[in-house]
Each structure stands twice: as structure tokens, then as C-alpha cells.
Amino acid sequence: xxxxxxLRIATWNVNSVRKRMGRLVPWLESRSPDVxxxxxxxxxxxLFPEEALREAGYHAAILGQKTYNGVAVLSxxxxxxxxxxLGDGGDDTxxxxxxxxxxxxxxxxVYIPNxxxxxxxxxxxxxxxxxxxxxxxxxxxxxxxxxxLCGDFNVAPEPIDLHDPVGGDGKVxxxxxxREAFARFLRWGMVDTVRHHHPDTPVFSFWDYRRxxxxxxxGYRIDHILVTRPLLPRCxxxxxxxxxxKGKEPSDHAPVVAVLDPL
DNA sequence: ATGGTTGCTTAGCAA
Numbered sequence: 001x002x003x004x005x006x007l008r009i010a011t012w013n014v015n016s017v018r019k020r021m022g023r024l025v026p027w028l029e030s031r032s033p034d035v036x037x038x039x040x041x042x043x044x045x046x047l048f049p050e051e052a053l054r055e056a057g058y059h060a061a062i063l064g065q066k067t068y069n070g071v072a073v074l075s076x077x078x079x080x081x082x083x084x085x086l087g088d089g090g091d092d093t094x095x096x097x098x099x100x101x102x103x104x105x106x107x108x109x110v111y112i113p114n115x116x117x118x119x120x121x122x123x124x125x126x127x128x129x130x131x132x133x134x135x136x137x138x139x140x141x142x143x144x145x146x147x148x149l150c151g152d153f154n155v156a157p158e159p160i161d162l163h164d165p166v167g168g169d170g171k172v173x174x175x176x177x178x179r180e181a182f183a184r185f186l187r188w189g190m191v192d193t194v195r196h197h198h199p200d201t202p203v204f205s206f207w208d209y210r211r212x213x214x215x216x217x218x219g220y221r222i223d224h225i226l227v228t229r230p231l232l233p234r235c236x237x238x239x240x241x242x243x244x245x246k247g248k249e250p251s252d253h254a255p256v257v258a259v260l261d262p263l
Numbered sequence: 264a265t266g267g268t269t270g271c272t273t274a275g276c277a278a
Binding site: 208213 | 272
């Protein structure tokens, strides 16, 4: 809590929730977010550390699987699940989406496929999944409703969003096709909160474990909190919590936080 | 430099 009733909404790819509990719980205690969307929990639902997180003060909605992927939404308030995965008749075998209502808000937590390499079939799957998500917004959501779409999008939207936009052009995370798929979310009616509040500031949310990328600040801004227009006047600030990437055994991603004025 | 590191699961995959 910020002490004035503001809501803190966060998204964090933790790269295994069980491995990261020693950092996640102190982070929850120090930052006191109201809602936290997690990605890459990498755990089946019956092994999710729900009790420890309950003791830290959070309800949880979870959609996990063994070894890979997995999303969860933690909230100070009880959660109602609107949808687990896209539910459109396409492949839903990977745990990548949770659509929930909590504390008077609707949030969609996504872990968009990484895509591996542009030449890989996984990249085709990524583009198809993003098109399915756009369709999900069109069919099951309304740009006139207060809605938050956040998570690991695995897309750096603009040149400012990666350390080497020339070298990265046409590669995974910054390919024109995935940038266009991301732009479609914005055209539908979502606003990128971090970029809205910091139009000209390079900020990254992911640094590869390899190549000493973090100390060199060779990063990408691929984790996003998007909001529909009705929420924008309430969004006071949005930022990357870079401190959470420092120190021993970090995730390769930092949390992104948006601060909303109360209704 | 098709390099490098981390996590899950145990040698190979995903990121």
C-alpha cells in the first residue's frame, strides 16, 4: 500500500516460483503490491506454494504445468477466474493465460510464447498465439471497460526498448511481425503504461543470464502493463523495479509496477 | 565466437 489508498499492480516473470520464494516473499513484504501477476511459475497446481503466499497476505489464482510456463495472480482480495487459457478451440496445452476479477478490477495475466528463433516453428506458434489473444480481446473484452493486460509479452515494441535495436532487428523479441502483433493490442484500445509515463526513457525488464547482460545493461523491455483508456486517468505512475534484478539468484526478469488511484 | 547461464529434471530442452 502507498498509504493513500492507491493500488499497486505488478507483473513479474519469476522463472520458477518455488526457486524464487526467498526473493518473492521479501519483495511482497517490502513493496506491498495489491495484485501481482506471475509468469513462468514452472509448477503444477498441487505443488504451488499457496500456503506460504497466503501467510504473506495473498490469495492466489493459479494455472500451472510441469517444468514449463505457468501463470498465477496473487491478490490482497479474493479472486474469481474468468478464463484459464484462451478457450477458443485452439491449442491450450500450455499454461499461458489467466483472466481474473479481483478487488473490483479485471486483469489478464499472459505469458506470451518466446518463439525461440524466427526460423523456428515456435515463432509461428508465437504469432498465432498473439493473434488468438487479440481475438480474445475483441470477442471477450471491451476497450470501454476498465481492464489490465499484463505479463511477459516477449516483445520489445520499439527501438528504445532494447539495447541493440540495429543488431536485434528481425530477430526474436524485436521482429516486425511480433511488433505488429503487439501494436494490434494498442490499436484495440490498450495503453502501454510505462511508455505512457516515460515516453523517452530507455528502461528494460529482462536481461539474459548469459553474457553478463545485466551488469552491461544489455536488456529488453518485454514485460508490460497495458490498460484500457478508462483506467488511464487513474494510472499515476508505472516503472520497472530494477532493484529486484540485483543480488544473489535473481530471476532474469525484473518486476514492472503500475500505481493506480483508487476509484 | 551458434559463445554464455539458469531451471527443471537428470541429458536435454527452454529461455
